[in-house]
Amino acid sequence: MLRISHLLVPASLCLFPAAFSGPPEHGKWALVFVDDFTGTETDLDAKWEAQNGPSGHILCSRWRENAVLKDGLLRLEARKETRAEQDWTAASLWTRETFTYGYFECRYRYAAATGTNNSFWIMTRGRPKQRFEIDINEGHFPNEVNMNLHNWSGKHWARGGRWYYGPPPPAPNQNDAGFEFVLDGPLVTNRIRLVSIDAGPVRVMELRAFPPSNQGYPSVFPSRLEAQPDVPNLALGAAAEASSSLETKYAAHKAIDGLLGTESRWLSARTNGPHHLTVTFPKPQTLGCLQFISGWEEKGTWNGIVDDFRLEYWDGAGWLPIPGADGKTLQAAKPAVAPTHNLGKEFHTYALEWNKDELIYFFDGNKIRRTPNDICHGPAPVWLSLAIIKWAGRVTDAIHGTSMDVDYVRVWQNKDE
Structure with missing residues (x-):
């Protein structure tokens, strides 16, 4: 389980992006690696290797040709194109050289669209005794910085911190988790379904169907203090089936049982979509309104809300x-x-001081997080990666043509260590 802590940004960090930061004053630092991306494609290949193929855990395959040198920048480009049975392409590179400890700095700007994961990171390759991953920044547009540490030896564990350059987005609430669609006119059918192409699990706590009503419809989240119109929920007498279920306790019928709670909901399998939840009425019904609730609530915040979905009806054919x-x-x-x-829009520097005791994270030369170094004590390459993922925000066609633009990567090592 990834433990996330949230950090507030001091106002002094919101003014101007630093062109160059460099390592802390303590220690005897020596520059051991630099790439300003002003050379040729041959120069790039001499320092970096590239992924060429699909990525099972994200929404894009990644290819060397999506890494483009232009105007003194390395551009990791996102394209909407189908390759290796994935709907998007992007790029991921790692240094041929490996490093143990040091100060690692990269100046870049994000791909300017939600759904992109703009990463500067360190991770072991192959099967060393100790496998680890240090995410210096998994950046999500427009202003989110994610710093994570993963243990990949034996049982996986992770801990991380989330920091915002400026104000964080508002936390999702009931208004985001509850959906209501009052139909333009009566619809007669014996079956309806919710379809989503989100990566699973898709979560539906409750799906309701109401006949046309002149008195309105019950609230999506009924309140004991609020009088509700007496309109029957037709889904209560229906049957439900789904494309998949994560576990037996999250079977399809839990989404139409009239109960609200984390133990009474449908969850699809943890796979890519499409996923569907189908409700079949005993006989054709005339519908006037549909409602559903997605996700779950934790400490007043709703999580796991479905994003890309549509409601459909069966017309007999x-x-x-x-x-x-x-x-x-x-x-x-x-x-x-x-x-x-x-x-x-803006270039900023993201950096890490990695020593035998601590991992210390920097934004434009300012310290924003520190955590003990429990496991990272062996050589690993530096990575630059653009990915398209659901948990970085809504995935839309706006991603096509955007790029993570890298100005430079530099690595120093401390002669005292």
């Missing part, structure tokens, strides 16, 4: 979309808000 009842329509209706702090 095939499945048809219910107009307006989909995630893309909801997102398009929201007003666009320009980020006040945009790491996809």
Whole structure:
């Protein structure tokens, strides 16, 4: 389990991006690796290796040709194209040289779209006795910095910290987890379903269907203090089936039992979509409104809310979309808000001091996190990677053509260590 701590950004760090930071004053530091990406493709290949193939745990395959040298930058480009049975491509490189301890610094800007994971990191390759991963930054647009430590020897464990350049986004609440679609006109069908192409598990706590009503519909999250219209939930007398279930206790019927709670919900398998939850009525019903609740609540924040979804109905011959009842329509209706702090527009430096005792993280030369070094005591290469992932925000066509742009990578080692 990854333990995340949140850090607030001092106002002094929000002013101007540093062009160059360098190692701390303590110690005798020697520059042992530098790439300013001003050379040729041959120069790049002499220092870096590249992934060429699919990536099972993310939404993109990654290829050397997506790493492009242009205008003194290394551009890791995201493209919407199908290769190796994945819908997106990007790039991931690692140094041919390995390092043990030192000060590692990279100046870059994020791909300017949600759903991108812009990473500067260190990880062992092969099968050394101690396998580890240090995420100096897994950056998520527009202003999120993630610093993680993973143990890959034996049973996996991880701990991490999340830090924001500027204000963090508002935490998801009930309004984000509850969905209601009042239909434009009556719809007669004996089957409806929710379809999602999100990476699993997709979570549905409750799915409801109501007949047309002149008195309105019950609240998605009913309150004891609020009078509710007497409109029957037709899903309570229906049957449910799903494309998959994570466990028996999260079977499809749990999503239509009328109960709210983490133990009464449907979870799909932990696989890529499409996933579907189908509700079949005993006889054709006339529908006027559909509701569902997704995710789970923890300390007032809702997590795991479905993102890319649509509701469909059976017309006797095939499945048809219910107009307006989909995630893309909801997102398009929201007003666009320009980020006040945009790491996809600005270059900043991300750095790590890795010594035998500690891992110390820096943003533009300012210390933002430190954690004990329990396991990282062997050689490992430096990585630069762009990935497309669900947990970095909504994945949309806006990703196509964006890039993680790297100005330089530098490594110093302390002669005193």
